Amino acid sequence: MYTLIGGPNNRTFRVLWMLEELGLPYERQDAHPHDPLVREKSPLGKIPVLMVDDVPLTDSVAILTWLADSTGRMTAPAGSLARAQQDGLTQQIVDELEGQLWIATRHSFILPTERRVPEIKPTLAWEFARNCDVLASRMQGDFLMGDEMTVPDLLLAHCLNWAVAAKFEVPNEALQAYGARMRSRDAYRRAVASEKELLAARQASESA
Structure with a gap:
């Protein structure tokens, strides 16, 4: 189970979409850039952060590359x-x-x-x-x-x-x-649905 840290409408969507394309299990944690949770995991305070076995991975391009390499999917072989x-x-x-x-x-x-x-x-x-x-x-x-x-x-x-x-x-x-x-x-549409769900939850929390 991966944990994806980051809110909607930013580069977090790239990682979310790839997780859906690969069919990998994940949970989401909503966070703004520079939130304490993000600062704890990422020195630059940027999102997204992907937690893998308690190891934080940062930078969306680096995360996508790691997901591709670790699964052997959506990428040409390294070194080719x-x-x-x-x-x-x-x-x-x-x-x-x-x-x-x-x-x-x-x-x-x-x-x-x-x-x-x-x-x-x-x-x-x-x-x-x-x-x-x-x-x-x-x-x-x-x-x-x-x-x-x-x-x-x-x-x-x-x-x-x-x-x-x-x-x-x-x-x-x-x-x-x-x-x-x-x-x-289909994976894109599932990612969009996840974004909408997270945004609705955020709005509900802020208005409570």
């Missing part, structure tokens, strides 16, 4: 050329797509008001759309690596959802269709 290509896609998504979204988010509500530069967001949106086109050109089938879903697919689909919240356009039609396919997966 295919794995090197897969890891390249992972880094491309983190650097070229998530990076733009994260900067825009920070300048929307995370940074102190006097440190925000909202004027930067149109440039970030333009760069995000351009980078989407580059990534789409690397797709080798229904998924990024071909016919099998791998770790970078979870990251890409999550970034496409994040783009909607950030009001970043995704004009690339191939990625639009890809995003729709990913959201139609």
